[in-house]
Amino acid sequence: AQSVAQPEDQVNVAEGNPLTVKCTYSVSGNPYLFWYVQYPNRGLQFLLKYITGDNLVKGSYGFEAEFNKSQTSFHLKKPSALVSDSALYFCAVSPSWGKLQFGAGTQVVVTP
Amino acid sequence: DAGVTQSPTHLIKTRGQQVTLRCSPKSGHDTVSWYQQALGQGPQFIFQYYEEEERQRGNFPDRFSGHQFPNYSSELNVNALLLGDSALYLCASIKGPGGSEQFFGPGTRLTVL
Numbered sequence: 001a002q003s004v005a006q007p008e009d010q011v012n013v014a015e016g017n018p019l020t021v022k023c024t025y026s027v028s029g030n031p032y033l034f035w036y037v038q039y040p041n042r043g044l045q046f047l048l049k050y051i052t053g054d055n056l057v058k059g060s061y062g063f064e065a066e067f068n069k070s071q072t073s074f075h076l077k078k079p080s081a082l083v084s085d086s087a088l089y090f091c092a093v094s095p096s097w098g099k100l101q102f103g104a105g106t107q108v109v110v111t112p
Numbered sequence: 113d114a115g116v117t118q119s120p121t122h123l124i125k126t127r128g129q130q131v132t133l134r135c136s137p138k139s140g141h142d143t144v145s146w147y148q149q150a151l152g153q154g155p156q157f158i159f160q161y162y163e164e165e166e167r168q169r170g171n172f173p174d175r176f177s178g179h180q181f182p183n184y185s186s187e188l189n190v191n192a193l194l195l196g197d198s199a200l201y202l203c204a205s206i207k208g209p210g211g212s213e214q215f216f217g218p219g220t221r222l223t224v225l
Contacts, residue, residue: 034213036216043116043218044202046216051212094212096168097208098168098214099168101157103154
């Protein structure tokens with residue numbers, strides 16, 4: 001079975017500092033990995049995906065993620081966090097087409 | 113270009129009742145997946161519809177059923193509602209087969225009393 005884990009319930013960072021949200025995966029074969037963000041009372045917004053190719057994936061709103069096969073990780077990063085980045089972030093794996101399996105989510109709090 | 117739309121936004125039902133939620137996919141998308149997101153948890157896959165047939169199903173009881181129409185819109189039906197069915201129900205669309213990025217609607221908040 002394929003799964004992802006987000007080890008941190010919450011990440012606190014000061015505005016302007018680097019932001020990292022951690023995700024590890026357990027997948028047999030080549031993983032299809034995704035990051036989504038959810039703002040209060042809203043649906044999920046796609047940030048980026050890794051299917052194949054370069055290990056560093058660039059996405060929306062200045063976010064990027066690094067696929068690390070040896071560490072089975074897919075951490076989300078942003079060089080300089082904004083207060084508006086405060087939201088709930090989900091890592092997900094796609095075990096089959098059209099199906100996403102999500103982690104429990106990490107709440108990001110960016111303080112001014 | 114309209115994104116994924118869902119109706120209603122909120123819904124309050126009592127135990128034992130039945131509910132129908134609706135979803136219209138993003139323009140150009142033909143596949144719809146439904147997810148249940150309980151409070152404080154990540155979304156859980158319910159099922160996927162493509163070409164008007166259920167193609168995949170998650171670990172949900174038969175009380176959860178769905179339908180896809182020729183225009184690709186979809187319905188999620190839940191019978192014999194339980195308190196535990198209270199959640200945000202998300203619809204996602206994808207262009208298939210082969211599409212990889214799912215676009216999500218704003219969700220329907222279902223409260224079962």
